[in-house]
Amino acid sequence: MNQSGRPRVVIVGAGFGGLWAARSLAKKPADVLIVDRNNYHTFLALLYQVAAAELEAEDIAYPVRSILWNLPNVDFALAHARRVDLENRIIETDGETIPYDYLILATGSITHSFGVPGVEAHAYGLKTLEEAVVLKNHIICCFEGATREADENGRSSLLTFVIVGGGATGVEYAGALSELIHGALVQDYRSIDFRTVRIILIEAADSLVANMPEPVRRYTIERLRKMGVEVRLGAKVGEVIPDAVILRGQENIPTRTVVWTAGVRGEPIAGLSGFSTEQNGRVPVLPTLQAPGHPEVYVVGDLASIKENGRPLPMVAQVAIQSAVAAAQNILRQIEGNPPQPFRYRDRGSMITIGRNAAGVAIGSRYYTGFLAWILWLVIHLFNLIGFRNRVMVLINWAWDYLLYERAVRFVFPPEMPSPSRACGPGRKRERSREDAP
């Protein structure tokens, strides 16, 4: 209990789960604290567009403190929560320690290498805003480097882009990358032969976007191939090295760019705090979303393994939002002395966008593909962006891109960000001949 006499609810994570939990607790008899390592919420569904130089990082970020302006009982702490001391009901962070009466863990998921060697050191992730900016910088640098690279193999490796993982992120990024390269970059780099540019999407299973109905899966592959993306199904990555990706039983692909979207796992805080977790780091929760043995602790979103008919719910925004609201309501029930209620997920369908005028939508047993699905995708993503300003900015950037085939934010900025590979910056010394036409 606080000085106020009201119980203190701490929410760790300012993703969809954390923000919706906070909203549900607003103006209720509780003192709420959101803890996140960043002072902004990231709209992860559009992260791949930042990595494709289509949106600015700021367009899909929203200052957490903005949601506090109208919520007098909610506060924010900028801190990296490392571990929960379940015994003493305290959260250990990189700075202060934070006590709680009720806890909602909503720290989400991180990239999962599945133990494939070289992924952490040499592959690009696409799970955080930093990673998206680093990847965007790297893509531009590959083209800048290719204009200066005299060796044909070196140039080809700079212009080969491998994306591992045929889920939504991999598919959407492959499509967006193809449009970036064959749209704006063709006009930027007149000295490059764009027929030598390769975008390769690698998937270990025998189809892309496995959660979609078969016609949408087929449509996805067809569209990607039409856009010049080489789709390789049933291909397994053995190792990532600085200059290539090594496939099991197939020829290696020389490349400077491996984007790893093949899997995610629960954020480490759960394992480090002594929760029993599944192999992928997720916490199996009770039907009420409480952690077993800790009725004051709720786990929601990607970090929670919420079973329905024996199968865990997918790691998507809708599960995060709905489970967070349910957890917040259960805490309010507990505060009032009532028992928490079991959570029921309401599936609202899923969607995938491949590129310009091309998307797939599945709702229940129905599905749609093509232009109308794409419009639906646009509207729903705009609607789900938090913040009116972000909606305006994203809409302008999309219109710009759609009408002018330009990508306005193709900057290598900030240049100092740590990156697995250096295609920009100090390179090999080479004499630029006076005979080279500029």
Place this chain on the structure above:
Amino acid sequence: MNQSGRPRVVIVGAGFGGLWAARSLAKKPADVLIVDRNNYHTFLALLYQVAAAELEAEDIAYPVRSILWNLPNVDFALAHARRVDLENRIIETDGETIPYDYLILATGSITHSFGVPGVEAHAYGLKTLEEAVVLKNHIICCFEGATREADENGRSSLLTFVIVGGGATGVEYAGALSELIHGALVQDYRSIDFRTVRIILIEAADSLVANMPEPVRRYTIERLRKMGVEVRLGAKVGEVIPDAVILRGQENIPTRTVVWTAGVRGEPIAGLSGFSTEQNGRVPVLPTLQAPGHPEVYVVGDLASIKENGRPLPMVAQVAIQSAVAAAQNILRQIEGNPPQPFRYRDRGSMITIGRNAAGVAIGSRYYTGFLAWILWLVIHLFNLIGFRNRVMVLINWAWDYLLYERAVRFVFPPEMPSPSRACGPGRKRERSREDAP
């Protein structure tokens, strides 16, 4: 000469000088190469607004390659030019070496510490896009840190912001910072007592914006003081240390934030290449803008010391643009076998903005202050931004800020950027008491 048989003109620097030189050489009988360490042009006049979380970095940056889309004889190389080998007519970069027939040096200026100890290590610069983002991140972190800081002196030092230098940059940043803090941040940080926040503008001379007519100078000081900025004239900085700025003959000011805008000097390439330079690193040029003894080398903009009536022209955008155009035209004259012409600067006046509805403009012997000057400032800056998209984005951000008193981009992002001080991130361990209201 190139394979094309046309002379090769290399432009080092993609600021106003470099871009206008390239435009003047477009579609002329020359092969033009722009070399810059960044792949974007930065509109420096609005840099302080990026550092005040008002604009996104991308809003004032423009991809250099975009200007090549319609200029078939212009190319770009992303490289950091270190030194000119005047003898062999070659530019040494961090990568390849680049030969030239004609050279336009337009690398601009960098921060000048005047040898004051601690400036380079502990003060924040405001001359590059990276520096602006680092400073913005730091300001937000000071407030985040202050919410967690129990010690009153520590909190006061986090909430004291010292700006050194009463020129345009210092004045404009002091005003923008005041509006950021007393606008959006007041609503973000309810636990902070904003009467303890101090913004101090330090100037060694006895007036601000010395190049302006006296009534504008007086107006500037009055407006800043009304906005809560402490203006200290005749104050000289002896040293900057991590926790304070040490003034000569005055009490030290404990602070975690010293922004150094007190002076600039020519970019190092001139000195490193053996040009004879003035004390501040600028190259005294002939009236034709040629470097003495090197008729194939032109120096323009901030890097050039262009004398008029015995006094060097100021380091402002108009001088850069006009001198670059003149240099390009002189090169075309030389290519045609004609002698270069002396450069004549046409003064178009100068302007300063202090804040909302408050600016000063001086044109010839006339001057204007207040709302109409501010509107004029807005229009001229929007007009001078390169790129229609940037104009739209800046206009939206300004309207947002003006109407809603919000700053939408107050993110600590990217968090990894190197910064002189760490107000965010791992701090002192401190037990947050259960009795602290959140």
